Each structure stands twice: as C-alpha cells, then as structure tokens.
Amino acid sequence: MKGKEVKFLYLSEPEMIEAGVLDMKECVKVIDEAFHLLGEGDYLMGGPRENEHGLMIWFPEEKRFPNMPVNGPDRRFMAMVTYLGGRFNVCGEKWYGSNIENPKSGLPRSILTVMLNDAVTSEPLAIMSGNLISAMRTGSVPGVAAKYLARKDSKVCGVVGAGVISRACLMAIAEGTPSLEEALIYDILPEKSVAFKEEMEKITGLKVTPVDSLEECIRKADVISIATAGAKKADIPTEWLKEGALLTLTGTAGLTEDCYLDNTVIADNWKMHQAWMVEGDEHPKGIESILTWAPSAPVIKLILDEKMKHEDIRSLGDIACGKVPGRKDDKEKIVFLTGGMPVEDVAWGYAVYQNALKKGIGQELKLWDEPHWF
Numbered sequence: 172m173k174g175k176e177v178k179f180l181y182l183s184e185p186e187m188i189e190a191g192v193l194d195m196k197e198c199v200k201v202i203d204e205a206f207h208l209l210g211e212g213d214y215l216m217g218g219p220r221e222n223e224h225g226l227m228i229w230f231p232e233e234k235r236f237p238n239m240p241v242n243g244p245d246r247r248f249m250a251m252v253t254y255l256g257g258r259f260n261v262c263g264e265k266w267y268g269s270n271i272e273n274p275k276s277g278l279p280r281s282i283l284t285v286m287l288n289d290a291v292t293s294e295p296l297a298i299m300s301g302n303l304i305s306a307m308r309t310g311s312v313p314g315v316a317a318k319y320l321a322r323k324d325s326k327v328c329g330v331v332g333a334g335v336i337s338r339a340c341l342m343a344i345a346e347g348t349p350s351l352e353e354a355l356i357y358d359i360l361p362e363k364s365v366a367f368k369e370e371m372e373k374i375t376g377l378k379v380t381p382v383d384s385l386e387e388c389i390r391k392a393d394v395i396s397i398a399t400a401g402a403k404k405a406d407i408p409t410e411w412l413k414e415g416a417l418l419t420l421t422g423t424a425g426l427t428e429d430c431y432l433d434n435t436v437i438a439d440n441w442k443m444h445q446a447w448m449v450e451g452d453e454h455p456k457g458i459e460s461i462l463t464w465a466p467s468a469p470v471i472k473l474i475l476d477e478k479m480k481h482e483d484i485r486s487l488g489d490i491a492c493g494k495v496p497g498r499k500d501d502k503e504k505i506v507f508l509t510g511g512m513p514v515e516d517v518a519w520g521y522a523v524y525q526n527a528l529k530k531g532i533g534q535e536l537k538l539w540d541e542p543h544w545f
C-alpha cells in the first residue's frame with residue numbers, strides 16, 4: 172500500500188496578523204465557546220486528572236552542567252497539551268520558553284509556538300507563531316469573565332500594569348462589558364501608562380486616564396484587571412473594592428486573606444488549579460514549589476489551612492453553561508482567577524488557522540510524500 176502524503180500549514184507572526192489573530196471581538200466569542208465546552212466536559216487536558224495546565228521543565232537552582240540553564244524569575248519551558256471538542260475536534264499544544272533576560276537581546280520574555288493535529292490520525296494541521304495567540308487568548312478570559320460576572324451597569328475599568336497582557340485584557344473587557352465608558356491605568360512606570368493610553372484609546376474607543384495611585388485605580392473601578400509582572404505585587408486592601416466590583420487576576424496581586432474569605436471566588440477552571448496542588452505535593456520541594464508562581468497560590472494556601480474548601484470555588488465554564496449561578500446581586504464582590512489553559516490556545520489558534528485556510532494565507536510545508544517507515 173502506498174503511504175499518504177502529509178502537509179501542514181506554517182503561519183508566521185505577520186501571517187497570523189493577516190489571518191485575524193488580533194480580532195478581539197472574535198477572540199472573545201471563540202473563547203466563550205471554549206468555556207461552554209469546558210462546562211460541558213467536552214475537552215481533555217494532559218495527565219491522569221485530565222486537567223493539567225502543562226508539563227514544565229523546572230531548571231535546577233544550582234549549576235549542574237556548564238550548559239544546563241539554572242532557575243531564575245519567570246524562567247521555564249512548558250508544554251501545554253489538550254483535546255478540544257465541539258466544532259474544534261482537534262488536539263494541540265502550546266510550547267514555550269520564558270526568560271526575563273530576553274528583552275536585552277531584542278526578544279519577548281516568552282517565545283511561543285502552537286501546533287494543531289488531527290485528533291484521530293494525529294497528522295499535523297498547522298504550526299503557528301504563538302505569541303499573539305497567547306496574548307489574545309489570555310486577555311480574552313477576563314473579557315468572558317466580565318460578560319458573565321460584571322455588573323451590567325459597569326462603567327469604569329481599572330487596569331493595573333500597562334504591559335502586553337493588560338492591552339489584550341482591556342480590549343476584551345470592553346467587548347464583554349458594553350456599558351463600559353472609561354478605563355483608568357496604573358503602572359509603577361508612569362511613562363508606560365501614557366503609552367498605554369495613547370494606544371488603547373484608539374483601539375477601544377474608551378476614554379483612558381493614567382492615574383498616579385493604585386488606590387484611585389481600584390476605588391473607582393467596577394471591573395478591575397491585574398496583569399503586572401516582576402517582584403513588586405500590587406497590594407490591594409479589600410476595603411478599596413467598590414460594592415459589586417469584579418476583580419480579575421491574570422497575574423498575581425497582594426490581596427489579604429479576607430478578600431478571598433469574605434467575597435466570591437471564581438476560577439477559570441478550578442480542576443486545573445487542583446491539579447497544580449497535586450503537582451506541588453509531588454515536587455521534591457513540596458507545595459512551596461508552586462506557591463511562588465501559581466496565580467491561585469493564596470487560595471490554595473487557604474484550602475491547605477482548611478479555611479476554604481474546593482467546593483467554595485466555582486468555575487467559569489460551569490457558569491457559562493448555566494450549571495452553577497454566576498453573580499448573585501449587584502452588591503457581590505467577585506475575585507476571578509485565571510491561570511491560562513491550553514484549550515484557549517487551541518481554540519483561538521484553530522479559529523485563526525481556519526481563517527488562514529479560507530484566505531489562502533501561510534506556507535504549506537511537507538512532512539513527507541510518503542512515510543519512510545510504516
């Protein structure tokens with residue numbers, strides 16, 4: 172029998188842009204669809220718990236071999252794998268490395284690729300530049316959360332951290348909260364807030380105002396988006412939160428215990444955070460190994476200290492599907508945690524790949540005319 176030819180599409184970053192990767196309206200729709208599939212259970216992520224965020228290479232603290240990298244802030248490699256059902260019906264992976272020193276060499280902190288495969292035969296369908304997929308899908312999640320969890324009369328969004336991810340978060344929150352009129356931006360580097368205003372006013376059509384203090388940014392906001400990076404967390408006393416506020420945490424923040432204990436905590440997918448807990452337990456350094464970086468670390472700690480229970484935390488997919496309630500009333504303050512999932516990368520990557528096929532964008536590459544051995 173003659174073997175089958177296998178070709179796949181390669182999409183560079185400019186080709187991803189041409190194929191619509193920066194279309195946030197569409198991205199929020201697609202990621203909302205992915206959350207519905209999550210709620211219905213029509214997905215599989217890696218590992219026996221079917222909910223692993225990814226498999227990480229943990230670099231050692233001390234040099235073992237001349238070329239082997241050592242651990243450092245935001246230093247890791249991660250393979251994030253998934254099957255996503257529904258109309259997607261595809262397997263895929265986001266594979267990335269992160270090194271905080273990269274910008275000194277003209278590179279982004281993390282460099283990502285996304286691969287899609289036929290879920291039945293495993294034939295590769297596409298290999299794509301993943302940086303914009305990842306930024307857009309990350310930003311879209313607080314947008315989907317805002318759609319289900321923000322007060323319907325939300326007017327002001329407080330954005331903390333004027334980096335890459337915050338841009339995508341504000342674009343998505345503007346989509347998910349049509350009543351929004353203004354954004355306040357706070358960054359420890361004021362010049363970054365000014366650049367953010369200039370770019371984001373054009374993109375979102377919202378009035379964007381840089382503010383001098385974190386307190387002002389939080390106190391006036393109906394929806395808050397936190398996406399800072401680095402050692403200095405944004406410390407937010409609970410009393411700064413307005414009645415009915417939705418606080419979305421894409422990066423970590425310094426919240427006090429009462430913020431989690433006295434308010435409603437909702438996660439993107441709590442089962443994934445539970446899998447992180449198990450992984451932490453299995454690490455030679457124990458649970459401390461994940462508490463330094465997991466966005467849900469404070470909640471995990473409260474669970475370990477028996478001050479909270481897993482059942483206290485709802486997941487966005489279940490809310491999207493109507494399996495569990497979302498916002499109770501206009502007074503409720505909600506803390507929303509997102510850790511990022513490969514289902515989001517594959518959902519948005521697949522949608523952009525479909526556009527590329529329709530528009531004839533990208534380069535067809537060949538794996539083989541027929542397999543050498545089969």
Ligand SMILES: NC(=O)c1ccc[n+]([C@@H]2O[C@H](COP(=O)([O-])OP(=O)(O)OC[C@H]3O[C@@H](n4cnc5c(N)ncnc54)[C@H](O)[C@@H]3O)[C@@H](O)[C@H]2O)c1
Pocket residue numbers: 309331332333334335336337357358359360363398399400401403404405406421422423466509510511512
């Ligand atoms: N949950 C997810 O799916 C996901 C995915 C990707 C990135 N992230 C996280 O998002 C965060 C932001 O990533 P990025 O690529 O936009 O980083 P970035 O470096 O582009 O931007 C971060 C910004 O935060 C500012 N900042 C730092 N500390 C601050 C503080 N205390 N108060 C106010 N501003 C502060 C910095 O000056 C910078 O402008 C990171 O923590 C990253 O790990 C989360």
